[in-house]
Amino acid sequence: MSSKIEKAFSGPALRLSNYLDKLPKIHNVYFIASISTIAGLMFGFDISSMSAFIGSDPYIQYFNNPGADMQGFITSSMSLGSFFGALSSSFVSEPFGRRLSLIICSWLWMIGAAVQSSAQNRAQLIIGRIISGFGVGFGSSVAPIYGAEISPRKRRGTINGFFQFSVTLGIMIMFYIGFGVGQINGVASFRIGWAIQIVPGLLLFIGCFFIPESPRWLAKQGRWEQAEQIVANIQSSGNHEDDDVKVEIAEIKEQLLIDEAAKSVGYATLFRKKYIVRTFTAMSSQVWQQMTGMNVMMYYIVYIFQMAGYSGNANLVASSIQYVLNVVCTIPALLLFDKVGRRPLLIGGALMMMCWQFGLAGTLGARSVPWPDSGNESVNIRIPENDKTASNGAIACCYLFVCSFASTWGVGIWVYCSEVWGDNRISQRGNALSTSANWILNFAIAMYTPAGFKNISWRTYIIYGVMCLCMAIHVYFGFPETRGKRLEEIGQMWDEKVPAWRSASWQPSIPIVDETELARKLSIEHKEEGLMGEDTNSDRGVKDIESNSV
Numbered sequence: 001m002s003s004k005i006e007k008a009f010s011g012p013a014l015r016l017s018n019y020l021d022k023l024p025k026i027h028n029v030y031f032i033a034s035i036s037t038i039a040g041l042m043f044g045f046d047i048s049s050m051s052a053f054i055g056s057d058p059y060i061q062y063f064n065n066p067g068a069d070m071q072g073f074i075t076s077s078m079s080l081g082s083f084f085g086a087l088s089s090s091f092v093s094e095p096f097g098r099r100l101s102l103i104i105c106s107w108l109w110m111i112g113a114a115v116q117s118s119a120q121n122r123a124q125l126i127i128g129r130i131i132s133g134f135g136v137g138f139g140s141s142v143a144p145i146y147g148a149e150i151s152p153r154k155r156r157g158t159i160n161g162f163f164q165f166s167v168t169l170g171i172m173i174m175f176y177i178g179f180g181v182g183q184i185n186g187v188a189s190f191r192i193g194w195a196i197q198i199v200p201g202l203l204l205f206i207g208c209f210f211i212p213e214s215p216r217w218l219a220k221q222g223r224w225e226q227a228e229q230i231v232a233n234i235q236s237s238g239n240h241e242d243d244d245v246k247v248e249i250a251e252i253k254e255q256l257l258i259d260e261a262a263k264s265v266g267y268a269t270l271f272r273k274k275y276i277v278r279t280f281t282a283m284s285s286q287v288w289q290q291m292t293g294m295n296v297m298m299y300y301i302v303y304i305f306q307m308a309g310y311s312g313n314a315n316l317v318a319s320s321i322q323y324v325l326n327v328v329c330t331i332p333a334l335l336l337f338d339k340v341g342r343r344p345l346l347i348g349g350a351l352m353m354m355c356w357q358f359g360l361a362g363t364l365g366a367r368s369v370p371w372p373d374s375g376n377e378s379v380n381i382r383i384p385e386n387d388k389t390a391s392n393g394a395i396a397c398c399y400l401f402v403c404s405f406a407s408t409w410g411v412g413i414w415v416y417c418s419e420v421w422g423d424n425r426i427s428q429r430g431n432a433l434s435t436s437a438n439w440i441l442n443f444a445i446a447m448y449t450p451a452g453f454k455n456i457s458w459r460t461y462i463i464y465g466v467m468c469l470c471m472a473i474h475v476y477f478g479f480p481e482t483r484g485k486r487l488e489e490i491g492q493m494w495d496e497k498v499p500a501w502r503s504a505s506w507q508p509s510i511p512i513v514d515e516t517e518l519a520r521k522l523s524i525e526h527k528e529e530g531l532m533g534e535d536t537n538s539d540r541g542v543k544d545i546e547s548n549s550v
Helices: 002-020 029-036 038-048 057-062 068-088 090-096 098-117 122-150 153-181 188-195 198-210 215-220 224-236 243-264 267-271 276-291 294-299 301-307 312-339 342-367 388-419 424-478 487-495 500-505 515-528 535-547
Strands: none
Touching: 029 038, 029 122, 029 153, 029 198, 038 098, 038 122, 038 153, 038 198, 038 294, 057 188, 068 090, 068 122, 068 424, 090 098, 090 122, 098 122, 098 188, 098 198, 122 153, 122 215, 122 424, 153 188, 153 312, 153 388, 215 224, 215 243, 224 243, 267 276, 267 424, 276 294, 276 388, 276 424, 294 301, 294 388, 294 424, 301 312, 301 388, 301 424, 312 342, 312 388, 342 388, 342 424, 342 500, 388 424, 424 500
16 A cells, blocks of 8 residues: 555655755754754653643633543643654655655644644644644654664764654753743733744744755665765765765665565564564553653643642742753763663663652652642642651652653663664564554553542552553563664574573574675675666675575
């Protein structure tokens, strides 16, 4: 089906790509990343666009004091839109290119922000958030792919890390915007805050006219000359004879051969005997990330701090510190996973988060008192104002939890899910499936957390603490170590059923061809074929790969 769509729209895709290429392009990879990862910034904006306002009087009064279930749906509607946006993004990004997908992302985001800022009732607000979420779903699927395809292979890890960093930065920026406009009396406070969300969408839209198309997408369309020119401009200021450029072009050719072999791979393939365990591992890792309770801290931090005895500006200032910590602690995570390894950080992070969740539950359970007249049915307990020790302890548990998550499961699970498959042929489908599991759990948690606060109050945190313990156990017994291993080696580990706790010291029983040597062979072959090649040469390239693969 997808191949038929690509053939039907290949002509319009090329014409649209040519139109976007009329303006001069900036080929600095960090500029390109700063534009494409605005999609992540928008994701962060939407996460905290509610948290700064849900406890304010203008919001509560204008939307008729939404109950726990209604507020849960208002908040989670963004994730619902993102779920469908992520699933549908490939129908645009494959035939039309990455840049057009990012432009669509920006338009959906701006339309959604406009609908939200002019909302006259709950229904309009929910529709606006679904539209914005659809755009975020597009961006969260396309931007990381575009970053991986456009960046030099030696800087690919850093560039890929920009997306998650942009998400955390967007959360912090939007919360401070909400705090600032929250000083305005009346409905203008949340209307201005939501309208400001149009700005990153506009920046992404304009920026897409100044960044190049993905060379891998161009190569897939048969536009090898343009693809090679973009690679040369990004990596060596236009020098086509640079070794890195030759290796990159060879790698693109190798990936296209793999993609050709992957055309017969469907979602059903992921559940065959050979792949079902790694499919379960990848999907469960995304589910566990949501079950840590991190999005409870992001979406409903104002509720949590109200329970801890904070109100008004004191609540918002204390909440904002958490967002700063989230940004700061994301940075070292990019380095720690390559230095320490995946398993130790995931297990350690889960155990630390468990401690802080139990600590928060214990503090609220022991020191809080009923608060029936809070004005919000989701917040029915509160630590007395004269018990500052307990209040500070509860806030400290929140801060330490966020630090533990951001430096371990926040960035790490996305890195792990991109590696764990051990087979490029199934990784694209596998990542789409595991990411959809993340989004649907995101929706469920955002939807039902207010009801959880209403019915079991502080005991909600015990549930997340238990989940953190379960995920630590699962990682120990079921998550093999992927640090420093090539995809072929990871595939061997799965095939040989190596116990996860022995995977760090495991060595492959079948020799793996050196990656540089394989790239050099493909580079020479590519040069001899004049980039386009004949069918016989293409067949030879496939055989070369197969003979050097496990």
